[in-house]
Structures are given as structure tokens and as C-alpha cells.
Amino acid sequence: MTSLLTPDTPVETTPAPVQRKVPDAVERFRPQARRRLARGDILGFLGWLSPIAAVALWLSDGGATGFSSFAGTMTALGIVAGLVGMDLVLLMLLLAARIPFIDNTIGHDRALEIHKTLGKPALYLLLAHGIFIAIGYGAAEGLDPISESVSLWVNVPDMWLAFVSMALFIAVVVTSLVAVRRRFPYEFWYWIHLLTYAAVAAAIPHQFSVGGLFAEGTWQRWYWLLLCVGTGAALLVYRVYQPLAASFRHQLRVSRVVRVAPDVFSIEMTGQHLERLAGSGGRFFFWRFLTAGHWWQAHPFSLSAEPAPAVSAGRGSAVQATAGRGKLRITVRNLGDGSARLARIKPGTKVAIEGPYGMFSTAARSRNKVVMIGAGIGITPLRSLLESTPFEPGQATVLLRGHDESELFLGQEIMALCQARGVTLFHLTGPRSRGNHAWLPQSAAEAGFTLTSYAPGIADADVYVCGPTPWAASVIRDVRSAGVPVEQLHYERFDW
Template identity: 70%
Template sequence: MNTQLSPRLGTDDPRNPGSGPPAGTAARPRFAVRHRRRLLRADALTVAAWGSLAASVSLWLADGGTAAISTVASGVTALGIVAGLAGMDLVLLMLLLAARIPLIDGAVGHDRALEFHRRLGKPSLYLLLAHGILIAVGYGMAEGLDPVSEAVALWVLVPDMWLAFVSLALFIAVVVTSLVAVRRRFPYEFWYLVHLLTYAAVLTSLPHQFSVGGLFAEGTWQRWYWIAICAATGAALLCYRVIQPLVATFRHQLTVERVTAEAPGVISVEMSGLQLRALEGSGGRFFIWRFLAPGLWWHPHPFSLSAEPMVLGNDGRGLLRITVRNLGRGTAQLAALRPGTKVAVEGPYGLFSSAARSRDRVVLIGAGIGITPLRALLERTPFAPGQATVLLRGHSDQELYLGDEILELCRRRGATLFHLTGPRDPGAPGSWLPAAWHVAGYALTDYVPDIADADVYVCGPTAWAGNVLSAARSAGVREDQLHYERFDW
């Protein structure tokens, strides 16, 4: 399609809108009920998170934490203890948010969970730094030493305390390397390996909590609480970050079938596997892929499916596909994948799917390689003819990846399709449209007049997606109707 703005595409047979069931009048109650349940789960998780923070301090108070406060020095020490308890609780919450637990993933989505994970990074570090400083000041005041001398004495004389200093140093390294300005200077693999230090930081912080000062003494509620929460966090990480990916890999036995070029710098990797029926309906959600070839096996690649799994037999044997753009050395190597290469897989993750729907109408907006997850989502998400609009953005027709497949799906399912191609306007950094359409005064409501009553899925580069989301909000779309797949790390 050569036109930048295409007319609405009809369907040859309105009674057969495609593989997804028609939404009809019964869709809104179904979507609405499921949506309310998901919001209730998210609220319950929020209450549980705040409750754990309150419990960490309340149990210290219940076990007589304030009884020892009789001087300024003991008061400063008590503040240090509270800061340490709160900081450690936030660290464990961070680990749980990154553990890919289905309950959390299904309630708030992977992206939002990681957003909360990142937001807790600085507060947890500040609390742990305050813990160390206040403890050194409080103990030093009681013993007539300056904080530096007291810290050295604690390192040398107190068993397990040196591990606490190591833990704090590791936490500082993790938080600093997580800052956007810093992590952009390093490849993803370096940042990923450094981030694994979080687990080492937690492990090295535990001994002094149980062996120093009798804080978690035998018979206290605190001791059982912290043993339980640490054990639960460790079990969740082991189950969902290690065991389940191994089970999925052995269950599906994925193998590369072929690699095809879609456009300059863009390839599709087609894989065969077993029991793929279990992955149906995962269009739009992403997986972590590891291609078990020399030099590639240790690279985790987060890619969404670009087509729904094609199940060919009763045993679930079939094909699935991802479409990848060359964005660096790691993705460039995928073009050389050989047929027969084994693939380890984790997932699916995220809420960029029909599970997030709350309305009958649906709007899919994608740019660049972000178009490809929308193609898979379009294939199966429920809607009736005329209830879906698809907007594809690219600098040229070549950047409308899988555009022919999306065109055919729109024709078959009765969706409205717009191609928005052309250079952007350098004088309008807040625009999501090509320069010509921006100058002409087009707005999102010109393409989707009733967008305020639709679920809006946006997938593409971070800055561009932010502009689309702002335009949708200005058009009256509520926050819970916006679904965004982030394309950064």
C-alpha cells in the first residue's frame, strides 16, 4: 500500500471476522468483569506491599524495640535499626517484583512491575545507607568514638559485620549501574550481570541480621517473620526464574527452522516445537529467548511473538515466529542462526494482550519493529467488524514491517487500517505523526473519533510511544485503557 493514509478496509464476509471470536454485545460485560477483577488483585497486592513495610517496623516495636531508648545515642541507633528494617523489606519487594510471578504479572503486567522495581531502588539504598550511618553514629556516641572509627571497629571486631559492608557496597553498585545515564554506556549483557549482584547483596546482608545485637533473637516474632519472608522470596525466585523456564524449555523443545529477511536489518526466526497449544493467545506478550549456539547461549533476548503459534497436530506440534530488528551485536548475530539450533524459552510475560481489555473497541498503534507484536495481537484479540483500528507509523513503507500480513488480517477481520509514513517534524518533538500530517493539523481523534471508549495498545520506540500516550490521554482515554509495551531496558 503506497498511500500514507489508507481508507477503511472492509471484510469479504462480515460473518467471519477471523480467528478471534466476535465481541458483540456480550463482550463489554465479559471484559469489564475481568478488568475489575484484575484491578482488585492489583489493589490487594499494593495493600500487601505496604503491609509488609508496616509489619517490619511494627514487629520490632512489638518485641520491645523502643524499650532500650534511654539516651540520644540509643535513639540514633534505634532510628538506624528502623531504617535497616524498612530498607531490607523494600529490597525483598524489589526481588519479588522482578521474579516474574504470575500473580503479579497478571495483575499489573511485567513492565509496570519492573517500573515499581526501579522506583524502589533509590529509596531502599537511601534507607540502607541511613542504617549504616546511623548505627555507626549511635554506637560511636555510646562508646566515645567518631563514626569512621566506630565503623572500622565494627568491621574488625564484630563477627559477620564485614559481610554487611560488602552487601552495602554491592547495593550501591547495582543502583548506580541502573541509572539510565550510566547503563546506556554499557551493553545490556554487562548491566544484566551486574544486576545479578542484587542476589549476592541480599545473601551477604542476612548473617549480621541474625547474629548481631540479638535483633532477631530466638522466640521473637521478628525472627519468624524475616525467616518466612526471606524463604518465600528465595522460593519464588527459584521457582519462577529457574525451574519454570527449564520446564518450559523441555516441554516445548523449540528448534530453529529457518531465518528469513523481512526488510533491511529485520529478520524473522521461525521455530518448531511441541505442545504449542499452551501458548495460543500469547500474541503481543513477550518471551525470553536463548539460542543455544556458540557465543549466543548466554544472551537473553526479550522478544514478542509476531504471529500466533500455528498448531499443526493433535499433540500440539507446530510453528511459532519472532521478528527481530538489528539493534546491536547481539541481535545482529541472530541473522546467522542455523536450522536445528535449540532454543531455551521463558514466558510468556506481560499484559500486552487481550487479558488487559476493558472495552469492546480496540486501537492498535505501532511504529517500526513495534508493529510486529501488534500483528500477533490483531490475529486473535476479540472484536467484531468495525470495532478495531490499526495505525502503523514508519519513515517509509519499508519500515511498516509485516505490513502485508497486517493488511490481510484487517481485510479479513473488518478492521480499519491507516499507514502513516514520512519523516518526522524536527520542530515538533512532541508529535507522533509524520511531518505532513502534523502540519495539516491531524489529531488522534481524526483517525479514531471514539477512542475515549477503546482500549489502546501502543508499541514502539520510547519517545514516540510517550507522544502517542500523551495524545491518547488528551483525547479522553483513561489510564487503565492504555497498554504500552516498552522497547528499552
């Protein structure tokens, strides 16, 4: 059955009473956006400065003198390629370290996108490093590059580790290619990707015994020590310590698993100090359920409801046993073996947590108005965002898309929130259009409705989009065509 709601017939809601505007709660968004863009410029500048600084410091220590002969030129080019390649590898690790400053500036998905983009250039530079060094050293000793490579492996201390490091880097980059990694389970690719740390560790020793990277009395020494130690510290703090600390602090346990739809279920958890997670609506966490068959898998899911406060109860109350423990919830769709098994998680199971991550939250806001567009399981993060992000009555519009009403997951909860907060809500159901506006129901597109029919002021609003990737791409095209600047469009991918 096809259900079409025109701009004049939104889902019936009872608007909240008009309240006095609170400028401090709204006017902060534009300055917030300017600060975020400024932080992005700083990160971009530092990213470009880092490899330039590495080469400049090498030149300041007399590196240019090597260009006086063929052998010296090849060796010098190899050193430059190695410096820039290693610098890019360390930048990649920093981008994947989940550092709050980076995550809160460009978002988790954008950081990983840049991380992936640097992978091939870093590998090519490291390969060039090895080839040019072999040519340069070989020319100086009268050997061909292959013979020189064998000689380096056999006769130079720690050089064999450099060859091992190169092999590990190649394995990581090859398994990162989309065409390759989709052939394997995520867990296989994840553990292979951890070889990056081993590759970096294996690359460092030969710099002490062969290269001048850590030579006493040079600025290079301090630059590389700072970069290596800083990168290692960031990984330990944000990838190891903070997740462990958060897991111990919140003491999460599964309280129940509730069926929402035939292939959709919610996992409710209780825990301590969940008020510290308030305002995380829309952001995602990595969840690790500490039971057999699950503890080694980290699942990225967004909250589908803001953390509920702890229950306070008097002596003798029936709920006294839960006093002091709050609640939170995620909603999961069965999209494979991993998520299907989560439906059988037993109450009482302990849960380890990492996060929150991403910019799909109030932290991304830049305008007073907000438009939220979701489909399928992507509706659930919008539900928690709707609950937490500030706006005045009449300044928010929510569009929910599904084949039928049963696919508008948590739809009744969203309707109740819209009624309480004065939000315009549209349920857009029916078969998908095959035309230019492919994200809309076919009946809506045939009637001539577009995105601006439902959200006329969208060009001056923050727009949050969450749903299946092809569908979201169609929405984003319409959002951009409606005049929404890229900084007002918020969409995060959870692919790997």
C-alpha cells in the same frame, strides 16, 4: 514518496460478514478490568504494609525502650532504617521475580519501574542503618563512629559480611543509574545486577550473631523468615524452575530465518505443545539461542504470530515428518551487534524460552472496541495481538506508521487479517510532522488530521501502542488528549 490516507480512504479491506454478537466473548472485559484494578490495589496495600509491619513488630518487642538515651536513640534509628531498607530490598526482588500474579496485574515494565524506584531509598536507608549504628554503638563505648566501625569489622562475628553487603548494594544502585548503565553493554549491567542476591545473602548472617531480627520467641523472627524464604522460593520457582520447565516442555528449535526487509528478519521455530502458548499475542518472551556466542544472551522479543497448531498428516504424507510439531515466530530488527548476529542463526539450533510476560495482550482489555497503533518493529506485536484478541467486525482500528511502505513490516499479513476480521486499517506513511502531533506524517498534520480523525470512538476503546520510545510518547500524548483513561491505554517499554 508521501502517502496520506484520510479517514474516508482507509486501506481497502473486505469486511468479514456481520456475525451474531457473542456477549460472553466481549462483556467479560469490564469485569476483567475491575478485577485487575482490585488486584493492583491489593498489591499496593501489601507493599505499604510490609515495611510498616516490620517496624511495628520491632516496637511490639520492646524496641521503643532504646530511645531513652542518645546512644540508644541512634541505635534505634539505625535499626529502624535497617528494617525498612532490608524490607524494600526484598520487595524489589519480589517485583523482579516475574511472579504471574504481579505480571498479570501491573505488567512487567511497571513492576520493574517500581523496582528501580525503590533502589535509591533502599540504599539510603541501609547507609543510614550503618551510620546510626556506628554512632550509637560508639557513643555507648566512648568511641567515634569511624573507630567503632573498625571495631565492629574486627571484633564482631559476621559483621565484615555486612560491610561487604553494603559495598555490593552501592555497586548495584550506581550501575542502575541511567547515565551509568548506558555506557556499558546490557550483559555487563545484568551480571553486575545479580550482585543483589549476593548482597542480600551477605546481609543476613550478622542478624543472627548481632541483631535481634531472628531472636527466638519473637514475632519478628517469623515475619522475616517468611519474607526471606518466600522471596527466595519465588525467585527459584519463577526465575529458574519455570523457564527450565518451559524450555524442556516446548523443545524449540530454529526451523528457518526469513528476511522481511533490509534490516528485518523473522526467526521461525518448531516445538512441542505450543497450544499452551496460544493467546500470548503481543506479550514477550526472553529467547536464548543455545549455540556458541548466543547461549548467554537473553533477548526480549514479542511473538509476531500466534503459535501455529501441529501439522497432522496421514501415513506416507510429505509432511509426516513434522507431524506433532507446531510453529511460532518472532520478527527482529537489526538494532545492534546482538540482534545482527541472530540473522545468522542456523536451522536446528535449540532455543530456551522464558515467558510469556507483560500485559500487552487480551488480559489488559477493558472495552469492546480496540485501537492498535504501531510503528517500525513495534508493528510486529500488533500483528499477533490482532490475530488473537476478540472483537466483533467493525470494532477494531489499526494504524500503521512508517516512513514509507517498506517500513510497514508484515503489512501484507496484517492487511489479510484485517480483511478476514472486518478491521479498519490505515497506512500512515511519509516524513514525521514537527508540530503537536509529531507521530503523524507531516502531510496528515498539515491537512488538519488528528488521532480522532482516524479513530473517532477511541475514548471508548482499548488502545495498544507499540513503537520507538520518542514516537510512542507523542502518540500517548494524543491518546490521552483524546479522552482515553489511563486504564484503557496499553504501552509497554522493553528498555532496561
